[in-house]
């Protein structure tokens with residue numbers, strides 16, 4: 096399982112004002128880290144830098160515990176980004192080759208084994224998300240990055256997909272980071288939540304969540320537990336989702 100050390104010295108696009116300021120943090124191996132912050136503060140930019148899609152500028156991002164030369168990174172974007180001319184199965188085959196038993200196993204785990212030969216345009220939005228999650232897991236990533244993977248889904252579908260995601264994650268034990276605007280989602284899934292400021296952005300608060308092995312998600316006592324964690328946080332930092340810590344904290 097890999098860990099990540101972020102030694103970011105700042106990030107700007109061209110001559111624009113910096114998006115990220117100094118940002119130093121460590122992502123623990125095999126754990127789930129949620130990233131929460133105001134719109135436009137650089138959450139996607141941070142994920143892209145970790146994925147190697149954006150340069151890390153003067154700073155560095157160090158991966159430890161990688162088995163090969165490079166970490167295998169799975170990335171689930173806000174929209175599924177499936178190849179429209181390929182069936183669900185063929186979208187997965189692009190990643191892991193044909194006749195790979197992992198394709199059937201992963202689509203089965205996501206509850207869409209009957210959609211193997213279906214094209215994306217014939218799938219609902221929720222089903223397309225499931226294929227995109229399966230596509231990331233079929234690769235057996237060391238690191239799984241998710242950028243608001245469950246937005247614009249109805250509540251029961253989003254809840255089901257979160258459970259399916261956690262089932263797959265428990266099976267593979269990848270290190271996982273996800274961006275969300277939904278604090279309850281962060282608390283229900285993550286071992287640690289990072290709260291970001293407004294630009295130039297840094298981590299202003301880290302919150303450890305004491306998760307049971309199957310996560311708080313879906314447990315009878317989970318809803319109350321999540322409510323309590325969120326209420327406690329807001330009682331101390333009422334503006335934290337706007338990227339501000341309480342002055343007295």
Ligand SMILES: Nc1ncnc2c1ncn2[C@@H]1O[C@H](COP(=O)(O)OP(=O)(O)OP(=O)(O)O)[C@@H](O)[C@H]1O
Pocket residue numbers: 108114132133134135136137138139140141
């Ligand atoms: N490739 C790019 N070129 C220029 N500016 C960019 C680029 N990518 C992002 N930005 C700018 O960087 C800032 C942060 O964008 P980013 O998408 O990372 O924020 P975010 O926190 O993920 O936003 P949201 O919560 O609204 O999705 C924004 O001002 C955006 O316009």
